[in-house]
Amino acid sequence: MGGFLLRKAGAALIVVFISSVVVFAGVRALPGDPAIALGGENRDPAVVQAIRHTYGLDQPLPVQYVKWVGRALRGDLGLDARQLPVAHTIVTRIPITLELAFLSVLIGSLIGLLAGVIAAVRRGKISDHAATTSALVGLSLPHFWLGLMMIILFAVDLHWLPASGYVSFREHPLANLEHMLMPAVVLGTGLSAVLMRQTRSAMLTSLSADYVRTARAKGLAERSVVGKHALRNSLITVTTVIGLQLGALISGAVITEQIFVIPGFGRLTLEAINQRDYTLLQGVVLVAATGYVVVNLLVDVVYSLLNPRIRVSGATQ
Amino acid sequence: MKVSLGRFATFSLVVLCAAAAGAAVAAAHTSRSAADIRNGGTLTIGLAEEPDALDPTLARTFVGRIVFLSMCEKLYDLDSHLNIVPQLATALPQVSKDKLTYTIKLRKGVKFNDGTAFNAAAVKQTLERDLTLKGSVRASEISPIKTVDAPNTSTVVLHLSSPYSPLTAQLADRAGMILSPKALNAGGTFAQSPVCVGPFMFKDRVAGDHITVVKSPYYYDKAKVHLASIVYRIMTDPSSRTQALRAGDIQVEDRIQSTDVPTLQKNNGVTVPKAVTIGYQGLTINIGNKNGLLKPYSNVGSDIAKSQFIRSAFDAALDRTTINKVVFGGLNQPDCYPIAPVSPWYKPTTKGLACDLHANVDLAKKLVKASGISSPSVNLMLGGTDPVNARLGQVIQSMEAAVGIKVSVTPTEFTTALNRADAGNFDAFAVGWSGRVDPDGNIYGFVATKGTLNDSGYADSKLDYILNGARKSISTKSRDTLYRAAMQIIHRQRPLIYLYHPVNYYGVSKKVAGVQIYGDGLIRAAFAGYTK
Numbered sequence: 001m002g003g004f005l006l007r008k009a010g011a012a013l014i015v016v017f018i019s020s021v022v023v024f025a026g027v028r029a030l031p032g033d034p035a036i037a038l039g040g041e042n043r044d045p046a047v048v049q050a051i052r053h054t055y056g057l058d059q060p061l062p063v064q065y066v067k068w069v070g071r072a073l074r075g076d077l078g079l080d081a082r083q084l085p086v087a088h089t090i091v092t093r094i095p096i097t098l099e100l101a102f103l104s105v106l107i108g109s110l111i112g113l114l115a116g117v118i119a120a121v122r123r124g125k126i127s128d129h130a131a132t133t134s135a136l137v138g139l140s141l142p143h144f145w146l147g148l149m150m151i152i153l154f155a156v157d158l159h160w161l162p163a164s165g166y167v168s169f170r171e172h173p174l175a176n177l178e179h180m181l182m183p184a185v186v187l188g189t190g191l192s193a194v195l196m197r198q199t200r201s202a203m204l205t206s207l208s209a210d211y212v213r214t215a216r217a218k219g220l221a222e223r224s225v226v227g228k229h230a231l232r233n234s235l236i237t238v239t240t241v242i243g244l245q246l247g248a249l250i251s252g253a254v255i256t257e258q259i260f261v262i263p264g265f266g267r268l269t270l271e272a273i274n275q276r277d278y279t280l281l282q283g284v285v286l287v288a289a290t291g292y293v294v295v296n297l298l299v300d301v302v303y304s305l306l307n308p309r310i311r312v313s314g315a316t317q
Numbered sequence: 318m319k320v321s322l323g324r325f326a327t328f329s330l331v332v333l334c335a336a337a338a339g340a341a342v343a344a345a346h347t348s349r350s351a352a353d354i355r356n357g358g359t360l361t362i363g364l365a366e367e368p369d370a371l372d373p374t375l376a377r378t379f380v381g382r383i384v385f386l387s388m389c390e391k392l393y394d395l396d397s398h399l400n401i402v403p404q405l406a407t408a409l410p411q412v413s414k415d416k417l418t419y420t421i422k423l424r425k426g427v428k429f430n431d432g433t434a435f436n437a438a439a440v441k442q443t444l445e446r447d448l449t450l451k452g453s454v455r456a457s458e459i460s461p462i463k464t465v466d467a468p469n470t471s472t473v474v475l476h477l478s479s480p481y482s483p484l485t486a487q488l489a490d491r492a493g494m495i496l497s498p499k500a501l502n503a504g505g506t507f508a509q510s511p512v513c514v515g516p517f518m519f520k521d522r523v524a525g526d527h528i529t530v531v532k533s534p535y536y537y538d539k540a541k542v543h544l545a546s547i548v549y550r551i552m553t554d555p556s557s558r559t560q561a562l563r564a565g566d567i568q569v570e571d572r573i574q575s576t577d578v579p580t581l582q583k584n585n586g587v588t589v590p591k592a593v594t595i596g597y598q599g600l601t602i603n604i605g606n607k608n609g610l611l612k613p614y615s616n617v618g619s620d621i622a623k624s625q626f627i628r629s630a631f632d633a634a635l636d637r638t639t640i641n642k643v644v645f646g647g648l649n650q651p652d653c654y655p656i657a658p659v660s661p662w663y664k665p666t667t668k669g670l671a672c673d674l675h676a677n678v679d680l681a682k683k684l685v686k687a688s689g690i691s692s693p694s695v696n697l698m699l700g701g702t703d704p705v706n707a708r709l710g711q712v713i714q715s716m717e718a719a720v721g722i723k724v725s726v727t728p729t730e731f732t733t734a735l736n737r738a739d740a741g742n743f744d745a746f747a748v749g750w751s752g753r754v755d756p757d758g759n760i761y762g763f764v765a766t767k768g769t770l771n772d773s774g775y776a777d778s779k780l781d782y783i784l785n786g787a788r789k790s791i792s793t794k795s796r797d798t799l800y801r802a803a804m805q806i807i808h809r810q811r812p813l814i815y816l817y818h819p820v821n822y823y824g825v826s827k828k829v830a831g832v833q834i835y836g837d838g839l840i841r842a843a844f845a846g847y848t849k
Contacts (some may be wrong), residue, residue, distance in 0.1 A: 036739070040369075040377025040454055041751060042762070043735070044769055045611065047377075050452035082524060083370040083508035089524045099444025148556060155564040163564035164557050165550065166526065260560070261552050263526030271367060271525055271553070276732060 008300050010291045019289035020072075024065050027281050030273075037276035038081055055278055068282065077283035081275060086283040089268065094287070096166060097257070097264035101249045103184035105242060108191030113238070115192070118201025120207060121226060131196055138193030143252055147186045147259040149210060164261035183260040187252050190247050198241045202234035209233075236306050243299035247292055334418035336429060354543045354846035355828050362840060363552040363567040367525060371492035372508035374446055374453050379751055379838070380571070382491065384549050387843045388430070388530050389513035392421060392440070399595070399660055399754055399836050400435035401489050403433065405514060409485065412791055413848050416480035421473045428535040429497035437467035444475070444493045455492040457769070459484065480789035482796065488753035516542040516843040525551055543831070543846025562587060562824045569832055569840060570824035575648055581824050591822045594838045595652055595657045595752030597759070599815040600697070602628060604743030606774025614766070614774040620693040625707040627693050627722070628811040631686035632744075634720040635713065636676035637816055644709045649817040654804060655750070655759040657818040659836035662756045665797035670804060681720035694723040696744040709747060738772040746772065749819070754837065756800045757788060764803075764812050775812035 035051040036043060052058045056067060071078065077086035119131040152313060155163035161182055167175040207230050217226045254266035261267075265284065272281035368381035373389055376382075394404040403409065405427065410419040427435040432679070444465045447455035455475065461481035466474040477484070487493070500512035508626065511519050517530035531546040533539065550567060552558040555574035562570045563584060573581060573589065582589050603615035604622045621627050637651035653672035656663050685693060697713060699706040710726035717724045738746050753759055762770040765784050780803060785797035808811060823840065825832050831845035 004503070019371050033736050034732075035586075036735050037732040038369075038377070041379075042454065042457065042769065043739075044454065044457045046456065047452060047454050054452060067804060079506070080524070081369050082367070082522075083372065083506050084522075084524050092523070093525070148560070151557075151560045151564070156560055159564065163561045163566045164552065165561075165566060258554050259557050261526075261550065261554070261557050263551075268525055274553075275367070 004043060004304060005301065008297055012297050015293050016290050019293070020069060020286055021065070023282055023285045023289060024068065027278055027285070028061070030276070032276065034276040034278050050195050057278075072283075072286065079287075080272075080280040081277045085087045086280050089280070090265070090283055090287050093263060093265045096262060097250065097253050097266055099169070100180060100183055100187065100253055100256070100262065100264055101246060103180055104187035104191055104249055105246075106190030107184055108195055108245075109242070111188070111192035112195025113199050115196040117201040117203055117226065117231060119196065122141040123204065128200075131200070135193040135196045138189045138196075141189060143186050143190070143255045144259055146189060147182070147256060150182045150186065151259070164259075166262045166264075179260075179262075183256045186259075187249055188254065191242075191249065194241060194245060195238060199234060199238055202237040203230055206230035206233045234302065239302055239306065240299060243295060243302075246295050250288070250291075266286030321549040342774075351642070352356075353848050355484065355849045356543050357545050357844065358543075358739045358847045359546045359548055359828060360569065360842055360845060360847075361548045361550055361567040362546050362842060363550050363558040363571055365555070365558070365571045366553060367551045368528070368549075368749070370508035371511045371519070371522065371528070372506075373491040373496065373511075373513075373773065374443075374450050374455050375508065376491055377454050383492060383571070383840050384528055384530075385491065385513075386839055386841055387517040388511065388515040388519055388533075389494040389496075390515050391491075392423075392495070393489035395489055395547035395754060395835060395837060397835055399835070400567070401485055401754070405493075405495060410475075416482075416789065417477045417793055419475040419477070419484065421475070423471045423473065425471050427514055427537045429499070429512055430497050430533045430535055431497050431512045432535055432652055433497055434470075435495065435514050436470040437473045438470070439498050440473045440495050441465045441467045442498050442501065444473075444492075445502065447492055454693055455487075458487045458490075458492050468764070472526055480791070482754040482788055482791055483757040486753065489754065510832055517544075517547060522544070527551065530561055541844050543844065544842075547842060548612065559824065562826065565826070566824040568829045569842060571826050571840060574796070575646060575822075578822050586827050588644040588825050588827060589822055590825060590832075591820055592832050592834045592836055592838055593657060593659045595660055595754065595759075595818075595819045595836050596750055596838075597652070597655050597657065597752065597815050597818050598649075598749035599655075599813050601743075601746040601748055601763075601772050601813055601847075602631075602811060603741055603743050603745070604773050604775050604810075604812055606738075606772055609741055610739040610772060610774075611767070611769065614776045617741065617774070619695070620688075620690050621695045621744055624688040624690060624693075625810060626684045626688035627690060628814075630681040630688065630693075630720055631695065631717060631722060632811055632814050633673075633677045633684060634716050635814070635816070636716060637674045639676070640709065640712055641817055643712050644705060645817075646721055648820060650820055651817045653808070653815050655763075655807075655815055656756050656800075657752060657836065660754070660756075662797070662800065665794075666756060666800040666804060668801065670801070670808065676716060676719075678720055681722075685721045692721065692723060694725065696725050696727060698734055698737060698743040698746045699726060699728045700731050700746065700748045702728040702730060705748070713747075741774060743771070743772075752837070756796070757784070760784065760803060760807075761788070764807055771812075773812035775810070777806065777810065780806045780810075 035048045035057060038051050039048040056064050074088055080086050115131040119128040122128050151163045154161045162179055166179050169176040212225060212230050215229045250266060253264055254270055257264040257267040258270060269284045272284050341643055364380045366380045368384050369378045370376055373385060390404050393401050393405045396402045405424055407422045407424055410421045423437060429435055447453055447459060448462060461477045461479050462475050463478040464476045468474060494513055497512035500507060516533060516536045518533040520529040520531045522528045528549040529546060531541050537617050558570050559573060559577040561567045581587050602621055603617055603618055607615050607617045616622050619738055621631060641647055641649045643653045651674045654667050656666055699710050706728055714724040714726055737743055761784050762768040764775050764780060766781050783803045787796050790796050821838050823834055828846050828847055829845055833841040
């Protein structure tokens, strides 16, 4: 297991390094001079020059890269255009998006798994068709539309929930949930649709497998056959999908956070791009890339725990 | 702020064409008296963008000025008619005969929001910081100030290297915001914990989410302050802002998008004040920007650059009223000048000048013919890739085609467009300016040879002489005359063709009174409060 983890971690580090180069180059490939974008109303040449100097844009690219990576390794991602430390901003934003992602996964998994299992067990029946159709609708609904519709219904018309904003869980747990419920449902809807389809498909494969037939032949109750045997094996596929969907959730969070005015990581990314804030943009993209790598690493680990053959096969390669 | 049509377009159809008189536009939401307002409560304002650094020396954004209004008072302020009035000063500056010395008397007994005394030494330190701090955005605004003296605690004397009449207007904006020496000397980043004189004091800022200010116990006129706190929430999505206002999450909405205006106007709980702004949108024509901004200018040789007739024809072919109607749903205020009708400078500086808001196709055709260029062509760069910009490009294209000028349109991402404009890679550029109170701020930078925003590459010694004269002149009457003369030259040579002034809409809950919006487009809420 140790060797397996070491190999995976080594590969992850290489990916992070490559990501940092891509992030650095990608940000500089954006059209337009960021110093002019940040130069403000008057674009005073002296101010623009000072911005170039502050951001190190007047230095050769390799020097800029080495300095940036050097500081990033020490946890210093610099000051953004608001004169606020980027690392601190990111650190305060990530938990908000993670909370949103967690709630979305929770909502999405509950709905998706349940609907997927029911659809598989009742294959070809009305409940199967209903679940499949709902999944199709869930996949088709754009986040921004669903979000706005929910705001109009639940916040503007019914006044049940706040239209936007964020209150931290520590500050006021109930207000936090009130603010996060609609965005989590919006994000979770798409996930539940994907999970439903994947669960249904994996369950159908499992339910027709020999070991399930054997379990039934041994006289196990159907609930036990479905829950302990078929579903457990199907969870390998489902776990992978959740891992992969986390990326999509964070992407989706950009729109959802914008609509619900949640100060999360997704909205931060959008702001950094819109404002051409190089320091901030490099920081958020680097952290996002690292986050993806770490999530994939964790999925590999969970995978190997769920199916020991994976790490054994990995060891022999 | 040089703003792309795209930026205005984002809030594009936010604007209204009916030109209100200055007094009507100003103080758009001051219907109730102070007696109707109760003390306490938090006012939440949904801002359309995020302010940058909360340091008046470094601040560059429009919305930053909205936040500063509640916590950083200035030496001078504007009244509802956009006249300059004293704020931390007790009177307008006394100017010496040679126009090189400004003596400013200060309020006494005023404290910063850290409890320390506001005095002449603090003014001196702030102005010197504005002039010398690396990256100071204020340095160029007050660059004629050579030295600052503080002969006593309530008098500041500014010594100028050359006469500069827009100085008082500059001191009515961020350059006039005085910072606490204690906070400046503390060594930290001022923007992270700004301290000034103001009805409210900075409490906290969560980047990308909100800025909170709370009522100051040190403010010299705190009886006028009703609210306990103001929260400025960053809400860049216009639909979300409007829904939040309708749901009661916020009480004031910054710049409503046009599609939401009718909905909010029908809402019984909301008023929708509007403001014709002091900014403008226009077309910058590249005449001499061959080598880049501020490099020696020489005619670029394009059809529109080399022939004054083509520029005049191009202007005559434009039907500003139709542009406003077709592109902006009739919501802007079409005009031909860089100074807006809400400005006290408008009437005296445009008196006697012609402004035809409709196209004159016959004249345009004659001018094209007189140019001697058989089939003139112009590339129009749009400062944005959004649908409104595209529509503007198409409308101009068809209007010019009617008089024989072939226009090709290049929608360009805003920052890239600025780069190209500075480099001189364009024929005509659709771009705007958020406007300044003093006419100098709307004219000099764009058309004076040494203007730092002169993307036209326009160099005219006579115009320079007039504009420099207007900077040196203290008399309002003589400045009126000089700017009128300057506008005659601009109209004749057309380095810029002005199209319209934007009109902004705002949403204010009827539970709130005392929110004021002037022609500068800033939301003034420091003395607002909840109604009884």
